[in-house]
Amino acid sequence: MxxxxxxxxxxxxxxxxxxxxxxxxxxxxxxxxxxxxxxxxxxxxxxxxxxxxxxxxxxxxxxxxxxxxxxxxxxxxxxxxxxxxxxxxxxxxxxxxxxxxxxxxxxxxxxxxxxxxxxxxxxxxxxxxxxxxxxxxxxxxxxxxxxxxxxxxxxxxxxxxxxxxxxxxxxxxxxxxxxxxxxxxxxxxxxxxxxxxxxxxxxxxxxxxxxxxxxxxxxxxxxxxxxxxxxxxxxxxxxxLAALQRSGHGDIVETPDGKTYLVHLTGRPTTQERRCVLGRETAIQEAYWGEDDWLHVKDGPVPSLHVDVPGTRDEAKYWAEQRYTFENGMPIDFQWLRTPETERIFSTEGGKLTLFGRESIGSWFEQALVARRQQHFSYDAETVVDFKATDERTMAGLTAYYSRYNFFYLAVTAHADGQRELLLMSSEISWPDGNLRFPADPVQIPNEGKVKLALTIRGKALQFFYALEGQDLQPIGPVLDASILSDECGGHQAHGSFTGAFVGVAAHDLNGTASPATFDYFTYRPQHDASDRYEIEGLVTGPKQG
Known part of the structure; x- marks a missing residue:
């Protein structure tokens, strides 16, 4: 098998x-x-x-x-x-x-x-x-x-x-x-x-x-x-030292030929702080019924990393680049936060994603933030945004997001005088105060034109990039600690944060005028890096151009 x-x-x-x-x-x-x-x-x-x-x-x-x-x-x-x-x-x-x-x-x-x-x-x-x-x-x-x-x-x-x-x-x-x-x-x-x-x-x-x-x-x-x-x-x-930690919360199923399997929650911690950046995931174990009518996990109770199942996983599909466009509406991989009134936060008319700026990033009520799960320890993400920011209360861009207390956000925004700029924002485990940190000085950009935004994550190393039209990507800000996008840093005591890291796009308009930001596409590109052993040190080489 x-x-x-x-x-x-x-x-x-x-x-x-x-x-x-x-x-x-x-x-x-x-x-x-x-x-x-x-x-x-x-x-x-x-x-x-x-x-x-x-x-x-x-x-x-x-x-x-x-x-x-x-x-x-x-x-x-x-x-x-x-x-x-x-x-x-x-x-x-x-x-x-x-x-x-x-x-x-x-x-x-x-x-x-x-x-x-x-x-x-x-x-x-x-x-x-x-x-x-x-x-x-x-x-x-x-x-x-x-x-x-x-x-x-x-x-x-x-x-x-x-x-x-x-x-x-x-x-x-x-x-x-x-x-x-x-x-x-x-x-x-x-x-x-x-x-x-x-x-x-x-x-x-x-x-x-x-x-x-x-x-x-x-x-x-x-x-x-x-x-x-x-x-x-x-x-x-x-x-x-087991590869699969935090294992529990399960359910059982029987195959047509009588085999029994247990699916269960698990986490794969990274770094010396044991941070589960990918959140709580679903694993599977083979089980069997004993002569005493009790269920046992094969080779248990510690969960196995490698398990015999009827099928063979398509690894090429798992590692394939995902380039999302919006001609057919919102791709199923994406979700947004809390609101069922989608027409107030986004539109896919014209084959592009338009976000309507709402409340601040981290709002518990209505914010325009659309994202997909991080499912690999190392990946690249990229988008192109067209946004006419008017002041410091309007912003739109690329975010790596866990919760209101744990996120990174590279946004096209503007100074108080209306001059557009790129601003890198971070929460950096801001619980309980929720205050922003600014890892780099703003970068002034022209008041018109699209901007390409990108990020790379290699283990715990996160680097943002940007490019103006006709230019190559260049880094902005320092290498950041992506491992804070984890349950263990989610702003709560133990057993209090339950989700996982996302990457996506956002738009915010604190003036209340719902400024539109249009995104041409979104790319998520998994990367093999140092055998994906979770804690990656060293330099970030930058995302693939394209």
Whole structure:
């Protein structure tokens, strides 16, 4: 059987929920504050995955304006009951402090591509909900529950309640079925049934370096549940040198020939600070059922970097340059922040991307920032912008972005007297003050004409470039530390930042006049560099011209 190298969904793709319908596999992952909500990838062989849809794509389903960084859509669960696809998700409105405002919803569709229904609101008692379809026809809603009175930990266990699809609401009693192990922070529940047993897979230990998949079972759906003899069937917490760290929050699937696989969240730390620039990714492990009816991860519990799967990954496609144009609308690789009212922040008329400057970079409400995931440790990015900046409150350009506290931004803007200039801005881990840093002096440029903007990342080394029309690219500013675009520097305590690095374009108009900025194209070019061993030192040679 062919081997692949994990992860199967590189870059920010956390909290995987996997499903097989016939010969088709689907994985749904969290998107947090990025719109549209939930990524669904498709595969025929568990090796090659294609992003096919983001189902939460209209205002009636999802409006995240005002959601803080790393809030929004958490831990979706994708299932199929033989007739319909079901998707359960949380929209988190607040996560810091004692309270969690986490609203849980259910949508459904006849086809995976949609259209998906308007949501049914279920509860706000916790997050990470899932939906289990029992063989007697009943449907069960499962989520962790949150108790703001508990100290020091606020995770109160996994709760179960019946869902009535006709009445479109939860019915009957709520029962706490599992309190977890001494690793604590029990969340991410998924229910299964096999050989007369109900199995409960949960995540524990938080999403940092103590993360784990914990397994339990019961003869009755409402418990009591006994924990697996090994407690944690997958974890890197005791293997600090393993290639895959932060491993947990999983889901299981069975192939048509009876093999079992576990997909799970993981991170690949870089630099001596162990920073996960690509965020939390999705990996896969082969598993098997023992004679004792317990699930075991092959060669586990430490996750394997190399795994046997039915298919062979197309590595050429993974390393191919992506040159995006906009004749057919917004390419599926791109997302934007929070707002469902896309007409207010961008247009693709005329085959180019026009952004309408809105609030400042880092706004939690309405800003024009369109970007794609960083999925390689080293890459080049490039665009050409046409923008008539009028003063220092109007700006548009190229950004490497994690959150309001962690970004780099090379923008065409203007001095107070109206003279256009290039300004390099950085947040440089500005939590909690949120103040900008300016790594270089502004560069004066003509008041008319397009400007080419580019950046290179080689491991942790980030360099910006620019070129006026008819000129070659030249560097602007110093080599910057790209490793701050990571969960570990996201402006929160441990277990508090959940996304990943993006690269894209932005436009901001703090005068409130929605100044347009037009981008001709966008290029993302993966690069091999020093065997991609994550911490790269040395000089940046500059992006390829073109």
């Amino acid at each position: 062919p081997q692949l190298t994990n992860p199967i969904l590189p870059g920010f793709n956390p909290d995987p929920s996997i499903l097989r319908v016939g010969d088709d596999y689907y994985i749904a992952t969290s998107t947090f504050e990025w719109f549209p909500g939930v990524q669904i990838h498709h595969s025929k062989d568990l090796a090659n995955w294609e992003l096919i849809t983001r189902p939460l794509n209209r205002k009636t389903q999802l409006d995240m304006r005002g959601d803080p960084d790393s809030c929004g859509v958490w831990a979706p669960c994708l299932t199929h009951d033989g007739e319909k696809f079901w998707l359960v998700y949380t929209d988190v409105k607040r996560k810091d402090g004692s309270f969690k405002d986490a609203h849980n919803y259910i949508v459904w569709a006849d086809k995976i591509e949609g259209p998906w229904s308007d949501p049914i609101y279920t509860n706000s008692s916790g997050f990470d909900p899932s939906l289990f379809h029992d063989d007697d026809g009943k449907k069960w809603f499962v989520n962790m529950t949150w108790d703001h009175r508990r100290r020091p930990l606020l995770f109160a266990g996994i709760v179960l309640q019946e869902f009535d699809p006709v009445a479109e609401k939860l019915v009957g009693p709520i029962k706490n079925i599992y309190k977890g192990t001494d690793l604590k922070l029990v969340e991410g529940p998924h229910l299964y049934k096999r050989n007369g047993w109900y199995y409960l897979l949960t995540a524990e230990g938080g999403t940092a370096y103590d993360h784990a998949c914990t397994f339990a079972r019961s003869r009755n759906i409402d418990g009591p549940y006994e924990t697996h003899p090994d407690q944690h069937i997958l974890t890197s917490k005791d293997a600090p």
